[in-house]
Amino acid sequence: MTKRIAILGFLLESNAFAPLTTREDYERRCLIGGEDILDELAKPNPRLPLEANAFCQQMEKLRPDAWAPVPILIGDAEPGGPVEHEFFQWFVAEVERRLKEAGPVDGVYIISHGAMRAERENDPDGLLYGRVRDIVGPEVPILATLDLHTNISREMSDQADVLIAYLTNPHVDQRERAGEAARAMDEMFKGMKPQTAFVKVPIAAPSVVLLSAEGPYADIINAGQAAQEASGGKILNVSVAAGFIYSDSPKCGMTVVVTARDDLEAARALAGDLAERLWADHERYQKALTPLADAVGMAVANGKDASRSAQILADVADNPGGGGTGSTIYLLKGLVEAGADGVVMGIVIDGGVADDAHAAGEGATFTARFNRSPKTTFEEAFEVEAEVLKLTDGSFVGRRGILRGRALTVGPAALLRIGGVCVAVGTFRKQCADPAMLEMFGVDIAEVRTVVVKSRGHFRAGFDEYFPPEQVIEVDCPGLTSPVFSNFEWGDLCRPVFPLDQDTTWKLPPW
Ligand SMILES: [Zn+2]
The missing domain is CATH 3.40.50.2300 (Response regulator)
Structure with a gap:
């Protein structure tokens, strides 16, 4: 039927x-x-x-x-x-x-x-x-x-x-x-x-410790899948949801949802077991980032010394994929002022700068004025001479990772050269998760000494062909998606919650 x-x-x-x-x-x-x-x-x-x-x-x-x-x-x-x-x-x-x-x-x-x-x-x-x-x-x-x-x-x-x-x-x-x-x-x-x-x-863990390839979260996901596999068909699905703390909601926190075929007891037994394992491992859901000054120093060294491995710096605190504006300039300014070379950064979201670059034309030099109309306190103004290397309408089709096969756009966009830093500027927010987002400007990523992405973690599945995990640096800058939770004034968030409240305790409640 x-x-x-x-x-x-x-x-x-x-x-x-x-x-x-x-x-x-x-x-x-x-x-x-x-x-x-x-x-x-x-x-x-x-x-x-x-x-x-x-x-x-x-x-x-x-x-x-x-x-x-x-x-x-x-x-x-x-x-x-x-x-x-x-x-x-x-x-x-x-x-x-x-x-x-x-x-x-x-x-x-x-x-x-x-x-x-x-x-x-x-x-x-x-x-x-x-x-x-x-x-x-x-x-x-x-x-x-x-x-x-x-x-x-x-x-x-x-x-x-x-x-x-x-x-x-x-x-x-x-x-x-x-x-x-x-x-x-x-x-x-x-x-x-x-x-x-x-x-x-x-x-309520920072997203940077919630990778599924390795670490505590990978362990609990794998445990859930193994248990499902071993259940002889009793278990239909195991979901261990990581949560998203920046929603600042009473329903934040991690959640174990186990669905069994016709058998509530089987679902409860496994959900309880996984929840207890998850909590037993809670201390591992914390991570230190690389200070901004150290990250800038690495980029400067990469530019000077071709024998060093190239690196990708992730501006995890300004991830448009987590609600960030994509427009903070802590890293851009730091790299330009330190005289770093061989850097490509993307995508900084600033429609005003993109428009001005289009008005100036390819090959022209103009004054790029970043963050003329900030929406948050993190968007510091920055004025600097820039050369327009490439203009595009910002349309691309994802090539690898989470955006593969999707037709997307960052709106009017430009690749600018500011000293030794090439920065891709777009108009609409989109985390830089796919090499196609830099390649649309003619960038050959294999030639770049330091790539900087506005992304928390999804860039890993796109840029992994150039940067294995040991060449990934997560940088500690201020921003709307900072993994440093003490930077935020929380309102509705479920409390207490680890790691924000270090003395959080928990026991499996009765069904
Ligand atoms: Zn997600």
Whole structure:
């Protein structure tokens, strides 16, 4: 029998300290409804989240000619501040309207990030799931995929039948997780009843210690996957969500969600075991960064001494992928003033400077005036003579890592030379996670002595062909996404939480 499956998505990673996210931010990246979703899916590089295509492809494999997508509404924006109230209200109402108009559906797939905050709502993801549940009723499967940095609430877990979070950081398994959601939904059509156990653990770790290749987080992810593997099919999914502390929300912290096939006790036993292991390891969720002056010194040395390995410096505190403005100039100014050579830096987001470079033209020299209209206290003004090396419209297709295959833009963009530092300047926020973002300016990364990226960690999956982990330096600068938590004035954050509150204690609560 043909199953009609509603497909919707509302994604945002909210940094509570960043400027509000607006309708314009969604329109710039992806705000697509109804049949237009299917048209977009048919394109070679859709603007939709990767999950949309992967879910449909998997469902097509499982149920050829026995399912029909019911496209509702998908909104995706670059991580930013809480979503603006009126747009949030509109989006939820629009989902409700389209879902009601679509008539009865047999399943709902929700593509979420899970760390959204709205201007007046602490748990917008939970609210959305609840509204969808109210419309489709208790019997229709609702499955959601989530980013690894999701802040999962009890409400989200209660309203959805299955939650599936990414397992990789940098995130390269969106397609696999969406495929997993399709398989789980198909099993539910055949009678499987998922049973979920949910445990919060008070660790809100800096994103720089939440890599899935090695370290404490890799260990717990691997433990979860091994247990699932060993369960003889009892366990459907294990998600150990890292959380996103900058949402400054009561639902921050790490979350273990285990879903078992028909067996609540099995889900609880494994979730409890993993949560206790996670807490036993909490001391490892801390990391020291490289001071700015030391990082600048390394870049100067790299420029002078060709026998040294090239390095990539990550400006982890100003990551547009975590809500950062992408416009702080601590590293740029430090490198220029120290006379560093052979440096390429990107992408500094400053539409004014990009416009001025376009007005000046390639080959011209002009005064680049950074941060003329700052939105945060971190955006120090900086005036400096710059030569325009290359102008572009900022459009690129991701080549490696998390952006692979996606058509994206940073808006009007320019590569400028300031002393020995070449800096790529763009207009729209986008973390520099893919070499294509520098290559579009004609940069040959293999020739660069020091690359500087505005990115917290996703650059690792893009730039790893040039920079193995030992050539990666995480730099301690001020900024909206600083891993130094004492830099922030927290408001709604769940407390106590480790490592911010070093004396945090925890015990597994009774079910
Ligand atoms: Zn993430």
